[in-house]
Amino acid sequence: MNEIPTGPVAHEIDARLRAALHPERLAVIDDSAKHRGHSGHDPRGESHFTVEIVAEAFAGASRVQRHRLVNQALGELLAERVHALAIKAAAPGE
Structure with missing residues (x-):
């Protein structure tokens, strides 16, 4: 689940989460194409994301x-x- 982000916003999301939470696993998925024509869609792209993250920081939270x-x-x-x-x-082991 260590998906490599492709665009600049996805890249920034990835960098910030790695710096702040030191995840064991991280995937930043750009879902923007699925929302083309919907409210909130940004014609520049990179407006809708899914983040899948596993980090010790989430233990007990x-x-x-x-x-x-x-x-x-x-x-x-x-x-x-x-x-x-x-x-x-998720926390590790969940």
Whole structure:
């Protein structure tokens, strides 16, 4: 699940999550093409993502706490470029 991001926004998501959460596994999946023509679609692309992440930082954390950790790591990128983000966060061994 260590998928290599392709575009600049996906690359930035990957870099920020690696720096903040030191994941064992990380996949940043660009779902933007699936949303072409829908509300929130950015014609520049890279507006909808799924993040699949496994990190020790999530051990003992609730689903809400895990999502908050991801959102904090991404900061203003969520407000400026990302319209939708699906998060699948787990601790090692889950």
